[in-house]
Amino acid sequence: MTITLRPLPAPEAEARLPELAAILVDAVEHGASVNFLAGLSMEQAAGFWRGQLPGLADGSRQLFVAEAAGRLAGTVVLTLAHQPNAPHRAEIGKMLVHSALRRQGLGQRLLRMAEDAALAAGRTLLLLDTETGSAGELLYRRCGWAEVGRVPDHSLTPDGRLADSTIFCKRLNSLAQHP
DSSP states (O other): OOEEEEEOOHHHHHHTHHHHHHHHHHHHHTTOOSSOOTTOOHHHHHHHHHHHHHHHHHTSEEEEEEEETTEEEEEEEEEEOOSTTOTTEEEEEEEEEOGGGOSSSHHHHHHHHHHHHHHHTTOOEEEEEEETTSHHHHHHHHTTOEEEEEEEEEEEOTTSOEEEEEEEEEEOOSSOSOO
């Protein structure tokens, strides 16, 4: 199966809200701690993505997706810092790969695409947080992200347990980031 990665502009994201919602619901159903609890409905998930549309439209956010067989299969959001003293910084969020396509390097490819877009936008410092001990934590470590620290009992897992979060950063430079 051929998987393609590309930016998803706001108008297309709006048209594909049901697919975006399905990826988010799938992630939560499979235990990903991505700000939502078990029982996340398609309507709630679509509402989250609908809330991202203004940032996509004004360029303060970029959404990158993976497509397999014409369907969305993964996402990552790059949010550019808006503070006057942070023109060099951005955050990574909603790094999601559909459960049926995990463990094939898709997350790494999506992350690389977001990192390259950040660098193209003049952003040289990226930040993110993830549940300590999660598959996400392993991915970020494999991709060269540096642990900044851990926050105990930072958030609830989808099933309602308190979990620590690990905060990561990655410095980018104008040299090629990826072989």
